[in-house]
Amino acid sequence: MKKQAAHFSTERAAIMLSVQNWIDGRFTASSSKHTIEDFNPSTGQLICTVPDSDDSDVDMALSAAAAAQPEWARLPAIERAKVLRVIAQRVRDNIDTLARVISEEQGKILALARTEVTFTAAYFDYMAEWARRIEGEILESDRAGETIFLFRKPIGVVVGVLPWNFPFFLIARKAAPALVTGNTIVLKPSEETPHNAAKFCEILLEGDLPAGVINVIHGRGASTGSILCSSSRADMISFTGSRETGSAIMTSAASNITKVNLELGGKAPAIVMADADIQLAVKAIRTSRLINSGQVCNCVERVYVHSAIAANFVDALTRAMKATQFGNPLEDDAVEYGPLINETGYKKIDGIVRRAVEAGATITTGGKRGLGEGGYFYEPTVLAGCRQEMEIMHREIFGPVIPIVTFDDLDQAIAYSNDSEYGLSSSIYTRDLNVALKACQELRCGETYVNREHFEALQGFHAGWRKSGIGGADGKHGLYEFLQTHVVYLQRT
């Protein structure tokens, strides 16, 4: 692997870092004249600039990935796994620096940023464990003397398009399964959070990863992202982000019939039954909504509470949300969540809340911008008296806001929960196993949490129904998304 000492040029100003693309094992200047600025959402301070990469940068990255792929695929999987384990260890060795970089540009609290880094390392290790477990099949033939083999083979060059909410972990979620199965990858980080990806590339300088196996190219979705996803040289696109972008990516991929794997938005319902442990439900729902300032795809987006306990539940949840401290995570260790990612995110949430109030909902706490105009902070917010037909029960909020609707029986709660164009995750709080089982049988979504907060395991399968996605990530099934089959008919003569 070619080495290079540093990727930051300090030409413009001492404090302004200029991040470069990582192509073919080295930091590479872009030919684009356009740059993007990366800001700290707590303070508005500029962190770095990245190129808005153009056709020629994209071509270079895809060429490097294509050139590296055959040799990488020829390595025994266990050799590829060794490289993943080195990356995992290097990530662990740099936990403090990485967590700070993530927190600074994305706004999550340091404890969560550290969890993200640890989970990223664990994910590389976990996918490395699959090296000896990737299996084909031998099928019974209808013909005498014939054996049918089903091989699983890499797809080729994967394009990974990343969101900003867990930007570092998503590098692993795309790259680790792609690499262990013999693919190479071109990653495009979100233009909102490019700095952590640059730090990841610094980590690659120290490992044994052959040049071209991982490439990282920066730019906006409408420019760099669109060029990447329209390219006939991309063999698969693995995307995590919004439903709207997922749809645009499918359109880009359509002309080349490129395989798409889409992890999109959610509108997760939480059902609280009359027999629920209210304290447990409040704690889990609050945790699921406030983590990362509510900017998580599988977190509780709407609550359905049984009318018999609604008053007590709303009161307890309101008190718990009101007691939450939020602020700049790098200035105050005690805060439980930080800013929203940007002004667009703030305006979207504020609009949804205002329209819910106009439609008859009652704010029991929060409902406005917090801590002045400096950062994009939103108060922890509870809205009682919502109705199923309101926009707030259908549109992804992606912020620290919980709208509540009451119900009278389980069938109604399940019907409300299923009344969504999304189908990513859900939860139910009850002491009755039959009730929990009925919900698990009838909820139409990719995952259900019973009596616990929403958060998936790396050995699970995170896959949305309907407009929450196509395919999924994690575990064995997530790994197999990065493989295609080759059936061989071997006739004895």
Ligand code: NAD
């Ligand atoms: P986004 O769709 O705005 O952007 C995601 C990425 O797509 C960015 O890198 C962006 O530059 C790129 N992009 C935008 N337009 C593009 C185009 N036309 N062609 C190619 N690339 C393009 O999403 P976001 O705001 O970064 O993330 C938030 C969304 O992601 C939420 O809806 C959330 O629910 C979803 N999400 C889903 C999961 C999941 O696992 N299902 C996980 C995390 C986030």
